[in-house]
Amino acid sequence: xxxxxxxxxxxxxxxxxINNIALGSGSNIGIAIYDNNTPNKFVYSNGxxxxxxxxxxxxxxxxxxxxxxxxxxxxxxxxxxxxxxSGFNLIGNPFxxxxxxxxxxxxxxxxxxxxxxxIWVWNSVTKNYEVKLSRDNPSxxxxxxxxxxxxxxxxxxxxxxxxxxVHQTTDTFLKSIETxxxxxxxxxxxxxxxxxxxxxxxxxxxxxxxxxxxxxTGTSNTLDVYSQLLENNNGKKYQVQSISNTDYExxxxxxxxxxxxxxxxxxxxxxxxxxxxxxxxxxxxxTKAITKLSAANETYKTTVSASENLNRFYLxxxxxxxxxxxxxxxxxxxxxxxxxxxxxxxxNQGNVELQLFNVLGxxxxxxxxxxxxxHSIRLPSLTTGIYIVKVKTDEGSFTKKIIF
Numbered sequence: 001x002x003x004x005x006x007x008x009x010x011x012x013x014x015x016x017x018i019n020n021i022a023l024g025s026g027s028n029i030g031i032a033i034y035d036n037n038t039p040n041k042f043v044y045s046n047g048x049x050x051x052x053x054x055x056x057x058x059x060x061x062x063x064x065x066x067x068x069x070x071x072x073x074x075x076x077x078x079x080x081x082x083x084x085x086s087g088f089n090l091i092g093n094p095f096x097x098x099x100x101x102x103x104x105x106x107x108x109x110x111x112x113x114x115x116x117x118x119i120w121v122w123n124s125v126t127k128n129y130e131v132k133l134s135r136d137n138p139s140x141x142x143x144x145x146x147x148x149x150x151x152x153x154x155x156x157x158x159x160x161x162x163x164x165x166v167h168q169t170t171d172t173f174l175k176s177i178e179t180x181x182x183x184x185x186x187x188x189x190x191x192x193x194x195x196x197x198x199x200x201x202x203x204x205x206x207x208x209x210x211x212x213x214x215x216x217t218g219t220s221n222t223l224d225v226y227s228q229l230l231e232n233n234n235g236k237k238y239q240v241q242s243i244s245n246t247d248y249e250x251x252x253x254x255x256x257x258x259x260x261x262x263x264x265x266x267x268x269x270x271x272x273x274x275x276x277x278x279x280x281x282x283x284x285x286x287t288k289a290i291t292k293l294s295a296a297n298e299t300y301k302t303t304v305s306a307s308e309n310l311n312r313f314y315l316x317x318x319x320x321x322x323x324x325x326x327x328x329x330x331x332x333x334x335x336x337x338x339x340x341x342x343x344x345x346x347x348n349q350g351n352v353e354l355q356l357f358n359v360l361g362x363x364x365x366x367x368x369x370x371x372x373x374x375h376s377i378r379l380p381s382l383t384t385g386i387y388i389v390k391v392k393t394d395e396g397s398f399t400k401k402i403i404f
Contacts, residue, residue, distance in 0.1 A: 001122045001147030002060050003092020004052035006072030013047035019068050022061045030061035034090035034149075034218070041219060055082035055160055057090035057147030070145070079160040084113065084152050088218035092147035094160050098168035099142045104160070105134040105210070113156045117210040120149040120218075128193060128221070131213030131239045137179070141168045149218060180245055182280060183270040184255065184315060186225040188263040195225050196240045197253055197315065203242035205230035205251070211242035222260040227253050227315070232403065233336040235343060248278060248317045254334065254346070255313035259304045267300040267313075269293040274317070281316040311346050335389050335400050337379070344375040344391075353392045359385065 011031055015021075022030035024044055032042040034057070042059055052058070054075055060068060079094040093099050104110065105117040117134035121142075129149065132140040142148060150158075180199035185192055195215075203211050207229060215226050215237045226237035230251060237258075243251055257265070269280045271294060279294045284302060291300040333346040344354065352369040354377070364387070369375050382404055389400045 001057055001090065002145050003057050003094060003147045004070050005075060005094055005096045005144045006070055007054060007075055009052045009070050009072040010049050011045065011052060012049040016047065020063045020066065022063045032059045036085055036087040054094040055079045055091055057092035078162050082158040084158055085155045086152055088149050088151050090147055090149055091158065093142045093144055095165055096144045097165040099164045100139050100166045101132050101142060102134045102139040103164040107159060107161060109159045113152050113154060113158065115151045115153045118213040120216045126192060129216035133210050133213045133240065135210035141166060149216065178273050180274055181272040184225060185268045186257065186265050188223055188265045191223050193223055193225050195227050197227060198242040199245035200242050201245050203244050205243055206232040207234065208242055212238055213240040215239040221258065224258040226256050228256065228334065233334045235336055235338050249319065253315040255315055257304050257309040259306055261306045262303065264303050277319045278317050281318060283314040283316060284312060286312050333391065335402060337402060337404055340379050342377040342379050351394055355390045357388045
């Protein structure tokens with residue numbers, strides 16, 4: 001993923017030949033823009049002459065490894081009016097200096113257009129998109145010529161202000177904060193993916209803008225792993241989730257896996273700065289297995305189906321030597337609103353009765369649910385506000401507050 005940090009450069013079949021750009025089918029060459037409205041998302045050049053647009057990102061593939069040459073006038077002023085549409089957009093650093101991710105994402109002109117303060121950059125080693133957040137410490141620096149993805153909730157124009165440029169070299173002795181962090185890795189046939197859990201005193205169990213980052217879904221992925229929010233679950237898949245660094249033992253983290261086919265997979269955990277005496281446990285409720293993954297050589301092997309694998313895997317942090325097989329399943333039930341549907345995940349057994357009340361105590365709906373791990377209940381037309389969900393199961397009952 002690249003961006004041109006100069007003005008007045010064009011690409012065509014001659015530029016492709018000079019830079020040994022890979023050839024595709026027909027007259028297509030290996031340089032493309034990203035378009036949400038096309039089935040394959042990436043629209044490849046047919047060799048006709050087109051200008052590199054400052055602030056726009058491009059996907060480029062060479063026939064062999066070497067440099068790409070971009071020549072033109074250095075951009076020294078603000079780059080405004082970078083057009084984006086609703087959804088994922090491939091953009092890029094238009095300057096010959098690094099830019100600061102936090103400053104770019106929190107610019108008022110940009111912040112109101114973005115779904116949240118996150119970008120995605122391509123990692124050519126893991127062959128996966130990795131999320132970077134506005135509140136990462138230290139802040140991620142976007143290199144000259146680097147293309148990256150953002151996700152917008154509306155159409156509009158982004159800006160790259162010249163005051164977000166920063167000096168950066170390859171030899172920077174920056175000390176990052178000693179974050180308490182768990183990285184859960186999943187591996188299948190040499191493909192590895194990860195999801196991170198960060199324990200911070202500034203984080204909550206709900207969504208924290210700039211601290212929680214989603215997995216990239218702008219292109220298909222043969223394998224992915226993610227976590228979901230502990231509170232006010234919005235159904236989104238998080239590559240990075242930050243939660244508070246208190247009450248570790250009662251924070252049971254739901255883990256999901258997406259796989260394009262049935263696969264044998266291996267789970268492992270890399271723990272960083274976790275408090276002394278705590279162990280990391282990985283729970284598989286399908287096989288009833290609970291595995292300690294605290295040490296570098298500890299793994300859990302299993303098979304996942306060719307689908308969304310949710311309500312099966314959970315991550316625990318415990319200061320006891322053994323995690324009981326009998327976990328408190330009521331704590332792991334997730335309830336959230338998705339459009340006009342109320343989603344209830346994690347009810348794996350027994351009879352279930354659900355009731356929804358407004359803050360005045362008036363019952364809005366009542367439903368008896370069949371045994372299933374995932375329920376969807378269509379909601380009547382509701383006003384914005386706070387509602388109370390009461391769930392009664394064979395194992396007990398609980399209530400949960402939800403904001404619509």
